[in-house]
Amino acid sequence: MSSYDILFWFFSLAMLLSGVLVIASRNPVTSAICLVALFVFMAGLFVLLEAFFLAAIQILVYAGAVMVLFLFVIMLLDLKASQRRRFGWLAAVGGLVVAGALVWELGIILQTPVTVAVSGQTEVGGGLEAVVKPLFANYMLPFQVTALLLLVAMIGVVLLSKKDLQ
Amino acid sequence: MIEFIVISFIKIAAVIGVMLTIVAYTVMLERWVCAWMQDRIGPNRVGPFGFLQPLADGVKLILKEDVLPHHVHKVLYTIGPTLVLMPALINIGVIPWGSNLPVFGRYIKGVIADLDIGILFIFAFAALSVYGIVLAGWASNSKYPFLGGIRSSAQMISYEVCLGLSVVPVFMQVGALNLSKVVEYQAAHSWLVLCQPVSFFIFLVSAFAETNRTPFDLPEAEQELVGGYNTEYSSMKFGMFFMGEYAAMFVMSALMVTLFFGGWSLPFAPFNAPATSLPVGLAHIGIFLAKVVALLFFYVWVRWTIPRFRYDQLMALGWKVFIPLTIVNIVFVGAVLALVVK
Amino acid sequence: MIVQRPKLTWWERTYLPQILAGLWLTLKHIPRRKFTRQYPEEKPLLYGDYRGAPVLVKDADGRVKCVSCQLCEFVCPPKAIRITPGFRPENRFDANVEKEPKDFVIDMLRCIYCGMCEEVCPEEAIFLKNDFAITGYKREELQFHKEKLLELGGVHDDKIWKWKNK
Ligand code: SF4
Ligand code: SF4
Numbered sequence: 001m002s003s004y005d006i007l008f009w010f011f012s013l014a015m016l017l018s019g020v021l022v023i024a025s026r027n028p029v030t031s032a033i034c035l036v037a038l039f040v041f042m043a044g045l046f047v048l049l050e051a052f053f054l055a056a057i058q059i060l061v062y063a064g065a066v067m068v069l070f071l072f073v074i075m076l077l078d079l080k081a082s083q084r085r086r087f088g089w090l091a092a093v094g095g096l097v098v099a100g101a102l103v104w105e106l107g108i109i110l111q112t113p114v115t116v117a118v119s120g121q122t123e124v125g126g127g128l129e130a131v132v133k134p135l136f137a138n139y140m141l142p143f144q145v146t147a148l149l150l151l152v153a154m155i156g157v158v159l160l161s162k163k164d165l166q
Numbered sequence: 167m168i169e170f171i172v173i174s175f176i177k178i179a180a181v182i183g184v185m186l187t188i189v190a191y192t193v194m195l196e197r198w199v200c201a202w203m204q205d206r207i208g209p210n211r212v213g214p215f216g217f218l219q220p221l222a223d224g225v226k227l228i229l230k231e232d233v234l235p236h237h238v239h240k241v242l243y244t245i246g247p248t249l250v251l252m253p254a255l256i257n258i259g260v261i262p263w264g265s266n267l268p269v270f271g272r273y274i275k276g277v278i279a280d281l282d283i284g285i286l287f288i289f290a291f292a293a294l295s296v297y298g299i300v301l302a303g304w305a306s307n308s309k310y311p312f313l314g315g316i317r318s319s320a321q322m323i324s325y326e327v328c329l330g331l332s333v334v335p336v337f338m339q340v341g342a343l344n345l346s347k348v349v350e351y352q353a354a355h356s357w358l359v360l361c362q363p364v365s366f367f368i369f370l371v372s373a374f375a376e377t378n379r380t381p382f383d384l385p386e387a388e389q390e391l392v393g394g395y396n397t398e399y400s401s402m403k404f405g406m407f408f409m410g411e412y413a414a415m416f417v418m419s420a421l422m423v424t425l426f427f428g429g430w431s432l433p434f435a436p437f438n439a440p441a442t443s444l445p446v447g448l449a450h451i452g453i454f455l456a457k458v459v460a461l462l463f464f465y466v467w468v469r470w471t472i473p474r475f476r477y478d479q480l481m482a483l484g485w486k487v488f489i490p491l492t493i494v495n496i497v498f499v500g501a502v503l504a505l506v507v508k
Numbered sequence: 509m510i511v512q513r514p515k516l517t518w519w520e521r522t523y524l525p526q527i528l529a530g531l532w533l534t535l536k537h538i539p540r541r542k543f544t545r546q547y548p549e550e551k552p553l554l555y556g557d558y559r560g561a562p563v564l565v566k567d568a569d570g571r572v573k574c575v576s577c578q579l580c581e582f583v584c585p586p587k588a589i590r591i592t593p594g595f596r597p598e599n600r601f602d603a604n605v606e607k608e609p610k611d612f613v614i615d616m617l618r619c620i621y622c623g624m625c626e627e628v629c630p631e632e633a634i635f636l637k638n639d640f641a642i643t644g645y646k647r648e649e650l651q652f653h654k655e656k657l658l659e660l661g662g663v664h665d666d667k668i669w670k671w672k673n674k
Contacts, residue, residue, distance in 0.1 A: 030241075030242070040294075052282065052283050056283050056286035056287050056290045057286065060290040060293055063293070064289075064290060064296070065326065068293075068319050068323055071300055072316065072319045075315065076316070128343070202539075202540075202542075203537045203538060204537070205537060205542055206542055206544045207546075468531070470534055471527075471530045471533070472527055472530060
């Protein structure tokens with residue numbers, strides 16, 4: 001087993017473990033922290049794929065910004081209510097069905113032979129160009145439209161949070 | 167491969183050792199400068215001129231009783247302090263301390279990990295450092311730490327944005343995210359603080375907010391929050407928060423030196439080009455550290471001069487002043503570059 | 509009275525002039541003369557009526573002035589004084605005074621340096637002198653007995669020799 005394999009298994013297993021902890025933990029803050037850990041381990045996997053840019057963005061945006069806001073909100077919640085929440089059979093069965101379906105679909109995907117050949121050469125610049133070039137050259141318009149969409153959403157939130165709206 | 171690992175380990179040991187020593191003496195500097203500014207002498211008892219004071223402080227912190235209050239969330243309470251210290255220790259690895267060290271016919275790079283995404287890496291891990299504070303605040307399960315944690319999360323997210331946007335013009339000018347490249351660019355041309363004063367100013371102020379230093383130390387705010395997230399901590403756990411704060415200061419100073427003050431370079435030969443002999447290589451590291459220490463002094467100087475901002479002032483400054491300013495700056499620099507380069 | 513808020517210029521509202529002035533001010537203080545007193549080596553200067561720890565005194569003949577009337581013991585607010593009265597030996601030069609304390613204990617942990625004992629003493633035998641840093645490792649060390657108190661007090665040479673010719 002090469003050091004690559006060891007790292008791969010470490011990150012994957014750690015990711016799975018933190019993923020399980022996210023749903024198994026009864027305390028929302030612990031769940032959130034496990035989710036952060038999951039993002040960090042996932043960034044580790046990106047690094048193994050030499051997608052450094054993606055890894056950094058993964059940590060910066062998801063772990064560093066989105067989850068902090070999540071945590072911010074969770075911390076202000078009344079935790080007692082969610083801790084009292086009881087185990088629901090319906091939810092468990094539903095979850096199992098969905099999970100089973102997912103595994104089944106994964107199995108099908110894994111059985112189809114991979115046609116996309118992984119190119120031997122690795123990107124210089126940690127995948128920065130591979131991500132950014134198409135974004136700002138080929139898909140400029142969709143990119144800008146997405147940005148506009150986010151802006152609209154933001155304005156909506158600001159408007160809604162203003163109490164003295166006529 | 168083996169050689170790479172060995173050299174990296176030596177570099178890591180040296181960097182962490184030097185860094186933590188400087189961190190310890192920054193605490194010392196803090197106490198000295200504060201004393202001098204108040205016409206006092208400052209610590210002068212332990213060792214000659216009080217030079218061994220950090221050692222005494224360390225021993226005291228380690229030997230103190232480690233109180234684990236019964237009302238805390240044990241696991242998160244314990245990992246909180248480590249999460250504050252860790253990002254700083256990770257981040258110092260991508261900052262170039264020197265150009266290179268020619269030893270035994272080899273050129274050893276003056277940076278542990280020469281990443282092409284250097285600055286993103288640093289921002290990513292600096293962003294993680296907020297968790298230590300937030301978790302400590304929440305896990306302490308008492309009101310003042312909690313308020314500190316809440317304040318901290320909002321403050322750090324806001325100022326991360328300023329911090330990130332403020333350095334964009336720098337990289338637009340240099341054309342690379344790699345910090346070594348940034349330094350080499352400055353060595354060849356001029357220090358970026360001269361070309362990008364607006365960037366530098368915003369970065370400087372945001373760095374104060376990001377490291378929770380006065381005038382933006384609202385998460386700790388001794389007078390209103392009895393120490394904020396520190397309140398329930400004792401012994402070495404408290405010590406880790408302390409070290410984490412100063413280590414973050416060190417990293418931020420090192421980053422500012424790298425981005426705006428030419429890193430290891432000085433604007434004259436032989437210090438304006440990567441070293442070709444060992445003495446120059448070592449001198450580069452010395453220059454870098456001297457610049458960092460000067461900035462650390464500036465941190466301390468500001469702390470003992472300026473009173474704390476109010477929370478609404480802090481937020482208004484971040485969102486209503488700095489973010490528009492950074493965006494204007496980016497557009498402006500872009501225009502200038504387009505005109506000049508074309 | 510109406511205080512007009514000063515109209516700030518744009519430049520002043522950036523806080524920068526004040527911040528820079530403040531930085532300059534603190535910088536100027538760094539090389540200034542320091543006012544720190546290196547305490548254990550440099551003792552503070554105490555003036556006339558300093559009220560330190562209460563001690564017992566002798567007169568110029570070496571006579572213990574206290575006659576163990578126990579007024580001070582009675583008046584002491586925190587009950588820091590404990591006196592065991594006794595007689596002076598028949599054949600000593602000061603036998604005419606008749607009484608002197610067999611033991612005289614002041615608990616320095618209880619004493620509040622109020623000076624009541626000095627005020628009430630009819631013999632001017634007890635004074636609050638200059639000792640202010642009274643420390644010890646054990647409680648017992650801070651129970652000052654007669655010998656210790658006399659040693660600290662020394663000779664109080666006033667000109668009224670009350671017992672000389674009685
Ligand atoms: S100074 Fe006051 S408290 Fe002290 S022994 Fe005299 S009377 Fe008691
Ligand atoms: S010290 Fe004075 S007041 Fe106290 S017992 Fe002696 S004579 Fe009386």
